[in-house]
Amino acid sequence: MIVVKICRYLLLIVLFTLSPAIGFAQYQYGIVADIDNHLVAITADFSGQDVLIFGAIQGAGDVVVVIRGPLSEVAVNRKGRVAGIWANVETVDFKDVPSLYGLASSRPLYEIMPPEVLDRYQLGVGRIKPTLASGDPSQERLFAAELVKRKRDLGLYADRVGQVVFVGPTLFRANLRLPSNVPTGTFMIDTLLVADGRIVAAQNMPLVISKVGFGADIYRFANAPYAALRFAYGVLAVLAALAIGWTGHLVSRRR
Amino acid sequence: MTGYFVDWILGFQLYLPIAEMTVPIVLLLGLGALVGFLSGLFGVGGGFLMTPLLILMGVPPTVAVATQSNQIVATSVSGVLAHWTRGNVDGAMGIALLAGGSAGSGVGVALFSLLRHVGQIDVVINIAYVVMLGAIGIMMTIESIHALRRVKIAAAAPEALRRRWIQRLPWKMRFRKSRLYISVWVPIGIGFFVGVLSSLLGVGGAFMLVPAMIYIVGMPTMVVVGTSLFQIIFVAAISTILHSVENRAVDVMLALVLTVGSVFGVQFGSRTGAKLPAEQLRFLLALLILCVAAGLLYISVARPESLFDITIVDSR
Numbered sequence: 001m002i003v004v005k006i007c008r009y010l011l012l013i014v015l016f017t018l019s020p021a022i023g024f025a026q027y028q029y030g031i032v033a034d035i036d037n038h039l040v041a042i043t044a045d046f047s048g049q050d051v052l053i054f055g056a057i058q059g060a061g062d063v064v065v066v067i068r069g070p071l072s073e074v075a076v077n078r079k080g081r082v083a084g085i086w087a088n089v090e091t092v093d094f095k096d097v098p099s100l101y102g103l104a105s106s107r108p109l110y111e112i113m114p115p116e117v118l119d120r121y122q123l124g125v126g127r128i129k130p131t132l133a134s135g136d137p138s139q140e141r142l143f144a145a146e147l148v149k150r151k152r153d154l155g156l157y158a159d160r161v162g163q164v165v166f167v168g169p170t171l172f173r174a175n176l177r178l179p180s181n182v183p184t185g186t187f188m189i190d191t192l193l194v195a196d197g198r199i200v201a202a203q204n205m206p207l208v209i210s211k212v213g214f215g216a217d218i219y220r221f222a223n224a225p226y227a228a229l230r231f232a233y234g235v236l237a238v239l240a241a242l243a244i245g246w247t248g249h250l251v252s253r254r255r
Numbered sequence: 256m257t258g259y260f261v262d263w264i265l266g267f268q269l270y271l272p273i274a275e276m277t278v279p280i281v282l283l284l285g286l287g288a289l290v291g292f293l294s295g296l297f298g299v300g301g302g303f304l305m306t307p308l309l310i311l312m313g314v315p316p317t318v319a320v321a322t323q324s325n326q327i328v329a330t331s332v333s334g335v336l337a338h339w340t341r342g343n344v345d346g347a348m349g350i351a352l353l354a355g356g357s358a359g360s361g362v363g364v365a366l367f368s369l370l371r372h373v374g375q376i377d378v379v380i381n382i383a384y385v386v387m388l389g390a391i392g393i394m395m396t397i398e399s400i401h402a403l404r405r406v407k408i409a410a411a412a413p414e415a416l417r418r419r420w421i422q423r424l425p426w427k428m429r430f431r432k433s434r435l436y437i438s439v440w441v442p443i444g445i446g447f448f449v450g451v452l453s454s455l456l457g458v459g460g461a462f463m464l465v466p467a468m469i470y471i472v473g474m475p476t477m478v479v480v481g482t483s484l485f486q487i488i489f490v491a492a493i494s495t496i497l498h499s500v501e502n503r504a505v506d507v508m509l510a511l512v513l514t515v516g517s518v519f520g521v522q523f524g525s526r527t528g529a530k531l532p533a534e535q536l537r538f539l540l541a542l543l544i545l546c547v548a549a550g551l552l553y554i555s556v557a558r559p560e561s562l563f564d565i566t567i568v569d570s571r
Contacts, residue, residue, distance in 0.1 A: 045268070072568070074565050074567055075565065075566050075567075077374060077564050077565070078563055079559055079562050079563070079564070084556055085382060086378070086556070087378040093568060143563075150565045151565070218507065218508065219272040222272070222499060227500050230500045234498070234500060237325050237495055237499060237507040238328055238495050241325050241326065241328040241329035241332075241492075241511070242329070244329050244511055244514050244518075245328065245329035245330060245331070245332025246333075248515075248517075248518035249333040249337075252333065
């Protein structure tokens with residue numbers, strides 16, 4: 001009886017001493033983050049905007065912030081000469097392509113993570129691998145590379161949209177620059193805590209970017225999902241044209 | 256000093272919601288005024304000049320074509336009203352042309368949509384314009400050089416043959432205003448052909464309609480302009496509505512600002528045109544058309560900056 005009791009106590013003591021290694025070790029790292037504004041309204045004279053990401057970490061490490069725009073299907077066209085004229089000769093479609101990609105980190109990525117880990121999470125513009133939707137599979141790599149290159153030239157994919165700065169040992173902030181041609185929709189911002197070459201904690205948050213104003217309303221009207229609405233838009237456009245034309249007629253007659 | 260002023264005036268930018276680009280308002284008004292001036296000067300529509308100019312300016316070809324249909328409605332109102340009040344419109348002929356034109360417009364928009372889907376619309380529009388403007392430009396240059404040199408061109412014999420073939424077509428109808436007894440299928444066919452081209456290329460079609468009505472149908476010149484305007488304005492309106500439903504490419508802001516500029520331009524254009532001899536004007540117009548055609552040809556055959564481009568696939 002006493003032997004059983006001693007064994008039970010011994011087991012408890014062993015578990016207690018070992019528990020930091022098993023249980024508490026999981027709570028050594030953590031990250032919380034937020035953004036200054038979850039909604040960015042684009043007006044007609046929009047020329048780019050900064051958003052502020054801030055947060056705190058638990059445990060020591062580096063912080064990486066990744067912003068990805070809404071996903072869309074993108075067709076990559078290759079031009080070729082057909083009877084002397086340049087036309088699209090081959091198309092490869094990719095799906096789930098982020099419309100914007102931006103990165104910010106406290107230290108350069110190659111310093112804090114090995115290439116295999118960077119590849120696995122597609123961290124960095126050069127490591128983005130779009131998914132093939134349709135087209136010649138043998139051309140996939142070439143067309144994917146051209147897709148990324150084009151997005152980069154447009155300013156939509158950038159390896160450094162800001163810098164993560166530590167204010168003290170746990171508090172960090174990052175100013176991310178959104179370009180003037182930023183797409184609209186729901187963006188995902190991932191804040192990652194990196195230690196020992198691994199991602200040990202993460203938090204993600206949404207950011208909604210939408211156009212506001214008269215121009216945006218016209219766009220929504222013209223691109224309405226219902227054909228009846230687009231019909232109404234067409235009719236109104238014709239009526240507006242008739243009105244202006246008639247006004248012009250009156251003005252010219254009075255001269 | 257002038258640089259500062261130019262900078263300020265170019266600062267008034269307008270965002271075009273469908274074309275998705277921002278341009279200085281002054282530029283659009285100027286473009287509208289320029290084309291309006293030319294159309295007042297030469298008495299032509301201007302659609303076939305405006306669309307290529309918009310494309311050269313950077314507006315996506317699909318938006319340029321669809322928006323032009325909208326603008327043509329606006330710029331044709333004045334002419335239609337003027338001719339209608341003077342009684343220069345053959346209503347019956349107009350309706351027949353319109354019947355063909357509506358069908359043609361539908362086919363044109365469907366064709367446009369199909370080409371967009373296949374991804375070849377830009378090339379087709381460019382090449383069609385090069386061919387069309389090139390042919391018209393060359394014909395006009397030859398004709399106006401002959402007119403300047405006062406050489407008469409004999410064209411009576413082939414016309415007579417054409418007339419006989421046309422007289423054999425069925426379903427003849429009396430068109431009182433034009434004093435013609437001719438098959439309904441003639442105006443319907445012409446209207447259809449012009450309708451397809453109008454909606455596909457964003458032109459009014461006057462430069463095709465007017466010669467066709469004079470030479471193929473045989474209408475008296477007085478009734479031709481009014482009746483053709485009647486067809487043009489209706490087909491342009493139908494094309495606008497169909498384009499906005501099918502292709503979502505009508506930029507009403509662009510169309511209206513261009514029209515405002517055009518109204519002013521037409522005033523100056525027609526006043527200047529009255530002072531210059533007609534043959535010289537035709538020659539200048541022919542040269543202008545050839546220049547625009549050459550510009551578009553260059554775009555089509557010159558090696559593009561990048562062999563690759565990307566388009567977002569609409570999930571709708």
